[in-house]
Amino acid sequence: MSGADEVLAALVRAGATLAVAESLTGGLLAAEFVAVPGASKAFRGSVTAYATELKGSVLGVDAGLLAARGAVDRDVAAQMATGVRTLMGADFGLATTGVAGPDSQDGHPVGTVFVAVSSAGGESVSSLHLSGDRVTIRRKAVSAAVELLAQALEGKPVG
Numbered sequence: 253m254s255g256a257d258e259v260l261a262a263l264v265r266a267g268a269t270l271a272v273a274e275s276l277t278g279g280l281l282a283a284e285f286v287a288v289p290g291a292s293k294a295f296r297g298s299v300t301a302y303a304t305e306l307k308g309s310v311l312g313v314d315a316g317l318l319a320a321r322g323a324v325d326r327d328v329a330a331q332m333a334t335g336v337r338t339l340m341g342a343d344f345g346l347a348t349t350g351v352a353g354p355d356s357q358d359g360h361p362v363g364t365v366f367v368a369v370s371s372a373g374g375e376s377v378s379s380l381h382l383s384g385d386r387v388t389i390r391r392k393a394v395s396a397a398v399e400l401l402a403q404a405l406e407g408k409p410v411g
Contacts, residue, residue: 256284256398262405263294271340272298273311273332273347281348281394296340311335322358323349326366326377333370345370346401348393353386363389367397369404
């Protein structure tokens with residue numbers, strides 16, 4: 253299982269729902285899911301929290317964490333996933349944060365990406381170092397997030 257259509261089908265079979273929180277992907281992850289016919293059976297919605305302060309005020313990411321480490325951080329990704337899951341009353345939250353370029357951010361090089369999934373059972377985060385231009389990095393981040401959710405749904409270890 254790896255495509256958005258397969259992941260949504262698995263969510264529907266499980267009677268589960270999904271919400272998405274995005275930063276560097278800027279809505280691409282949500283678009284990947286809503287492009288699938290019947291997505292509304294499992295997809296609840298998304299938040300594109302591009303500005304760092306919105307990660308705190310909308311998604312509930314700890315302000316101290318954001319101040320200390322910035323938005324490009326594995327714990328920020330985990331808190332984004334949990335925050336959107338709680339905010340939208342979903343069974344799973346999926347989040348992306350990172351640096352798509354062209355410049356580094358908070359001391360992190362272009363291509364540093366964190367994707368996270370959250371459920372009642374806890375959170376899992378993947379740390380990625382992606383190559384390519386801005387468009388390619390964003391597309392790879394979407395694919396990695398979908399795959400992380402697929403792994404979580406299959407009960408496979410992630411990280």
